[in-house]
Amino acid sequence: MSMPTDPAIVAARALIAAASRIVALTGAGISTESGIPDFRGPQGVWTKNPGAEKLATLQTYMTEPDLRRRAWQARLHHETWDALPNAGHAALVALETRGQLDTLITQNIDGLHQRAGSSAQRVIEIHGTIHDVVCMACGDRAPMQTALQRVRGGEDDPACLRCGGILKSATISFGQSLVIADLARADRAARSCDLLLAIGSSLSVFPIAAVVPAAKRAGAKLILVNGQATAMDALADVVLHGRIGEILPALITE
Numbered sequence: 001m002s003m004p005t006d007p008a009i010v011a012a013r014a015l016i017a018a019a020s021r022i023v024a025l026t027g028a029g030i031s032t033e034s035g036i037p038d039f040r041g042p043q044g045v046w047t048k049n050p051g052a053e054k055l056a057t058l059q060t061y062m063t064e065p066d067l068r069r070r071a072w073q074a075r076l077h078h079e080t081w082d083a084l085p086n087a088g089h090a091a092l093v094a095l096e097t098r099g100q101l102d103t104l105i106t107q108n109i110d111g112l113h114q115r116a117g118s119s120a121q122r123v124i125e126i127h128g129t130i131h132d133v134v135c136m137a138c139g140d141r142a143p144m145q146t147a148l149q150r151v152r153g154g155e156d157d158p159a160c161l162r163c164g165g166i167l168k169s170a171t172i173s174f175g176q177s178l179v180i181a182d183l184a185r186a187d188r189a190a191r192s193c194d195l196l197l198a199i200g201s202s203l204s205v206f207p208i209a210a211v212v213p214a215a216k217r218a219g220a221k222l223i224l225v226n227g228q229a230t231a232m233d234a235l236a237d238v239v240l241h242g243r244i245g246e247i248l249p250a251l252i253t254e
């Protein structure tokens with residue numbers, strides 16, 4: 001699309017200009033241009049290897065030491081450690097600097113929004129973060145990099161240093177509950193915004209995807225930005241299909 005004159009871009013820019021309380025909901029698609037693969041896009045981890053989805057459950061993690069050892073190896077080599085924020089993350093920082101961004105709900109665990117400059121207090125990491133580990137027995141939290149040092153030093157499944165419990169990245173696995181306070185805050189923000197910007201998500205992971213119809217029901221406008229159709233395109237005022245790193249700057253900063 002020729003960005004500046006594309007009618008959908010023009011319509012979305014007008015909605016953003018008229019909004020004063022914007023909530024952005026981001027998914028894995030905003031980080032693929034930083035080199036972190038998504039799960040369900042054309043190049044997604046699960047699109048290529050559907051069996052991997054079944055391994056990502058809390059129950060298998062807690063009961064299968066071999067799977068934990070593989071999980072620690074995967075964490076050692078996770079794409080996040082070398083990833084830098086991209087133009088999509090930067091555009092959301094600009095929206096905050098202009099005073100229009102109320103809350104940034106992210107499904108991502110990579111911390112790239114904060115790294116780009118989004119204020120931590122505006123970001124809700126609804127699926128947690130890979131930058132910390134948490135003990136599944138005593139709840140102790142510690143930096144991921146400290147645990148990874150122990151893996152490099154030869155511990156293939158490092159246990160909690162406080163109580164010996166099983167350590168896991170501080171992300172929400174399948175079969176694990178979300179943090180109720182985070183979900184409530186995300187829901188409140190969505191129901192009181194005047195524009196919801198859903199970016200780079202298949203909008204098929206619940207309960208967080210439910211903030212989209214909730215915002216719409218409460219009267220907010222809805223813009224969807226994604227590389228392919230989502231489960232909620234029919235609800236949107238404007239749907240933009242294309243690359244996030246090109247579309248968000250065209251909407252916000254150019």
Ligand code: NAD
Nearest residue numbers: 027028029038039040041107108109110127201202227244
């Ligand atoms: P998803 O994998 O279900 O969907 C991502 C969507 O983004 C796809 O529809 C894909 O077509 C689109 N997309 C990918 N790259 C794009 C680009 N450059 N421009 C435009 N669109 C693009 O992602 P999801 O809805 O966030 O759900 C997956 C879950 O897995 C999340 O809840 C998250 O917790 C986790 N996850 C996180 C990361 C991360 O932190 N970066 C990466 C993978 C998965």
